[in-house]
Amino acid sequence: MLVVKCPVCGAEGDETDFHAGGQAHVRRPASHDPAHVSDEEQRDYLFIRINPKGLHFERWRCDRGCGKWFHAARDTVTLEFKAFYGITELPPADVIAEAKGQWAEYFAKRLKAEKQA
């Protein structure tokens, strides 16, 4: 049984009080540049998933509390939550530092883009 804590309203409860919403930080390409979405980008958006054995980043919804979506960092082997953070936010820096593989690549790219902007 997972114990989840909503970072928006602060409610804490077991996993049945929340809704697991799949991988975090998936961006819909058509929202940014609808005229130039390739088949590959659309495939990646709809189907390709980062599926790590270890630290993972997900979306959850506070079903029986405030109803808001939020983000969580969770280990898929120990099932332990590492952080809960807002839907528009990035994970805490110390959790990003623990990310490996495709997630490490993603955050490196994202942080670089934000620095340039």
Place this chain on the structure above:
Amino acid sequence: MKPRYSLFSLARNAMNYHKDWERAWRSPNPKPEYDAVIIGAGGHGLASAYYLAKNHKMTNIAVIEKGWLGGGNTGRNTTIIRSNYLQDPSIAIYELARSLYEDLSQDLNYNVMFSPRGVLMLCQTQHEFRAFQRTAHANRLAGLDCRMVTPQEVKEIVPIVNDDPNCRYPILGAYYQPRGGTGRHDAVAWGYARGADAMGVDIIQNCEVTGIQRDGGRVTGIETTRGVIRTRKIGVVTAGHVSTIMDMAGVRMPIESQCLQALVSEPIKPVIDCVVMANTVHGYISQSDKGELVIGGGTDPYNNYSQRGSFPALEHTVTALVETFPIISRLRMLRLWGGIVDMTGDRSPIISKTPVEGLYVNCGWGTGGFKAIPGSGWVFADTIANDRPHPIAEPFGLNRFQEGRLIDESVAAAVAH
């Protein structure tokens, strides 16, 4: 040449107090090079190796396994075998598998205990009734032996079912595949392993793959905990761990790994002699030859590599089945376990070549892979041997996700496979 199992060999070994049975397969050290390597010694991997050797005469091959053979989902499923899917490509591969199961014991000289005891899929809402009618028509066009049955027939086939018309989800009928049933899951893995080994296939257990070597766009070998093995063809058949293996070759997969649980009750006298799936309430049940009720349900909703599921998913399954079969409410549950299933977006498998030359993948069987083992191995072996998709495997290619050519069984199969 391995001695055949027979009544005669049983009698001969009985004389020796069963002390001289030969080993069913060897435990060879890996050779430095093979013509092809299969990663994953589950049912699908071993069947692929068996048919590579038998149908395509490729015997200089190896099956690499991180743990022990048949120790993953092959030994963790609820052993249901059926082929009454909605979409034509699904019908083709699942019916190929089901028909191969019919004489698999003779082919392998190993009793896989295929028991075509019938699979009954209950209709508990009007919507479900119509959906199964549609499937029934599709299956009849494909020539499958399946039919809709009335609530009275359901009660005759499964007397323990709750036929109260006033319950929340009354039985409105069922979709019946009399030639579906169950098999002995371990025996399928062991039979294919023994058969492949007899033709010279090396099955290397306790050997974890740590890297995939490439030269340009083609594979050249694998790195393992027991050294480097050179090969030009790699078949990845690792179910829940397929994303981690494919990541080693830089191929990203449309897969999420989730936990699916199953459980068995204490053994009781025979009460149910077919498989019953109740998809609306989300549970399925059959009785093993030992008398245990074998129960399965849905996956946990989040990614999980731990082979331990959550209690709410389990409670949901058991609640549903107690409602449908009230007499099981006081049974004790003996064992409970989880397996890590590889879920695709359309709930259909992937049997495919990949962007890396010489790298093939067979995965995405999700919650329903056991029934497909012989067919999956048959077409995957053909795909590897001829370096092109077998006609039955072709619709299941990785490219379907970018071409929008989905084989949608997530709606068609309701929930349970």
